[in-house]
Amino acid sequence: MADSAAAPVIPPAPRDYPGVNWTGVTTLYLKEVRRFWKVGMQTVIAPVVNTLLYLMVFTVAASGARPPVHGVPFAVFIGPGLIMMSIMNAAFANSSSSLMQSKMMGLTQDFLTPPLTPTEQVVAFAGGSATRGVFVGLITAASVFVFARFSVVHWWAVLYFGLGASVVMGMMGMITGLWAEKWDHLAAVTNFIVMPMSFLSGTFYVVDRLPEPFRTISHYNPFFYMISGFRYGFIGQSDGSVAVGVAVIAGLTAAIGGLCWWLFQTGYRLKS
Numbered sequence: 001m002a003d004s005a006a007a008p009v010i011p012p013a014p015r016d017y018p019g020v021n022w023t024g025v026t027t028l029y030l031k032e033v034r035r036f037w038k039v040g041m042q043t044v045i046a047p048v049v050n051t052l053l054y055l056m057v058f059t060v061a062a063s064g065a066r067p068p069v070h071g072v073p074f075a076v077f078i079g080p081g082l083i084m085m086s087i088m089n090a091a092f093a094n095s096s097s098s099l100m101q102s103k104m105m106g107l108t109q110d111f112l113t114p115p116l117t118p119t120e121q122v123v124a125f126a127g128g129s130a131t132r133g134v135f136v137g138l139i140t141a142a143s144v145f146v147f148a149r150f151s152v153v154h155w156w157a158v159l160y161f162g163l164g165a166s167v168v169m170g171m172m173g174m175i176t177g178l179w180a181e182k183w184d185h186l187a188a189v190t191n192f193i194v195m196p197m198s199f200l201s202g203t204f205y206v207v208d209r210l211p212e213p214f215r216t217i218s219h220y221n222p223f224f225y226m227i228s229g230f231r232y233g234f235i236g237q238s239d240g241s242v243a244v245g246v247a248v249i250a251g252l253t254a255a256i257g258g259l260c261w262w263l264f265q266t267g268y269r270l271k272s
Contacts, residue, residue, distance in 0.1 A: 070235055175260060
């Protein structure tokens with residue numbers, strides 16, 4: 001005879017993972033990668049074309065009139081800066097547009113309902129942004145190499161600053177995407193904060209040649225250390241301290257990552 005007093009079936013708790021939910025993190029990460037890869041002409045190829053246009057304006061159009069910088073041709077000097085700028089812009093655009101699109105289309109439950117902790121959500125979104133930044137950086141580097149035959153002097157600097165900057169900018173995009181309430185807000189941050197900081201970071205010039213107070217102000221721009229450190233990996237010369245650049249990347253990763261964690265933990269502009 002069946003046991004009529006059998007204990008009722010209790011559904012599992014919403015978060016029933018003793019460790020990291022690798023399946024959830026991987027799924028959200030792949031969703032972010034496939035999202036930008038589906039429109040690759042816009043998200044990957046277009047930034048490369050823009051970078052080549054910058055390179056042609058500043059080097060090819062000058063017909064070699066610009067003198068060498070740090071002992072290397074001007075095209076080799078600005079090449080790494082242009083690659084880094086494309087990496088940062090791509091990483092920022094990926095997470096910011098993804099979260100903004102999810103909010104506008106009511107799709108935030110896709111990553112809020114699954115049993116994912118705020119840490120896992122931050123890792124997945126940051127990983128997707130970094131992947132887009134790296135893809136854009138690799139294709140841009142291959143394209144720039146046709147016009148500027150650079151070489152790699154310090155691989156650790158190229159990898160550290162390239163990956164570090166893509167993660168930092170991806171998390172900055174997450175903050176912007178969570179804060180923005182409409183596309184105009186997103187465009188305002190891109191046009192009035194990200195782009196000016198990118199152009200005023202020594203991408204096209206040597207910061208030490210600027211007059212005061214602009215030279216001092218430039219050293220407070222974190223983008224300056226990202227580009228300077230990345231360029232150091234290619235030409236072995238840096239406008240700023242490489243050690244300070246390493247510390248800036250590490251500090252920004254910890255600080256901005258903590259802020260992203262708090263925003264997801266509280267559901268800032270996601271659950272209201």
